[in-house]
Amino acid sequence: MTVIDATAAYPIPLAWPRLAMDLKRVDAIAIHHTVTFFLSPSATVEEEQNHIQMIHWYHLSKGWGGFAYHLISFPSGRVYLVVPLTQWGAHVHAENDHLHAVVVAGDFTDRAPVLAQQQGVAEGIRLIYAALGRQVSIRPHRSWGGTACPGDAWQSWVPGLTALVEEDAMIMVRADDGSPEVYSWGGGTILVHLDRATYDILKGQGVREVVLPAAFIDRLAAFSG
Numbered sequence: 001m002t003v004i005d006a007t008a009a010y011p012i013p014l015a016w017p018r019l020a021m022d023l024k025r026v027d028a029i030a031i032h033h034t035v036t037f038f039l040s041p042s043a044t045v046e047e048e049q050n051h052i053q054m055i056h057w058y059h060l061s062k063g064w065g066g067f068a069y070h071l072i073s074f075p076s077g078r079v080y081l082v083v084p085l086t087q088w089g090a091h092v093h094a095e096n097d098h099l100h101a102v103v104v105a106g107d108f109t110d111r112a113p114v115l116a117q118q119q120g121v122a123e124g125i126r127l128i129y130a131a132l133g134r135q136v137s138i139r140p141h142r143s144w145g146g147t148a149c150p151g152d153a154w155q156s157w158v159p160g161l162t163a164l165v166e167e168d169a170m171i172m173v174r175a176d177d178g179s180p181e182v183y184s185w186g187g188g189t190i191l192v193h194l195d196r197a198t199y200d201i202l203k204g205q206g207v208r209e210v211v212l213p214a215a216f217i218d219r220l221a222a223f224s225g
């Protein structure tokens, strides 16, 4: 599953406390849980977007400028980019100038997210790695202190994210004419998540980068929407 880019729906001014992120300074990804009610794995995109909107308004009311995390993963396995990776989040006290954030929707005090939701987190982490051009450490929010986030069950799933990130096949695909609205990261570079068989074929042919025609990208955008 690809990351759904929802940044256009939740614009956050580039002003304190949501300044521009210097990607060279990013040295870790903080993993959070929302501690809100649990959406079922069969939730619709509309229900998930309503959930994002609710959190966005709540965080606005707290004076944080809007949605606090960069990415949010749902039990459906869908993962949304809500805040551009080039902007600070508002999720770890006094550390937002060098961290990206992925949050799992739900309360995971006593249990781990379902596997699909963990895979959504892994997908988000792959996007961050692609944007940074390198890997950084993956840490539970609590490792910075002052919180139990992302819940007491964190040890049963957060350390396993590293393997999940590496497990699924991924290939970088580059658009040939500018940046499509939905899949644009880093100057027209997009990520397409291929099934294992297709990946193995392309990898066997030594393909690491594919230039796609614009029409194909439009179809991808429609597929993800």
Ligand SMILES: [Zn+2]
Pocket: 031, 032, 033, 091, 141, 147, 149, 150
């Ligand atoms: Zn947290």
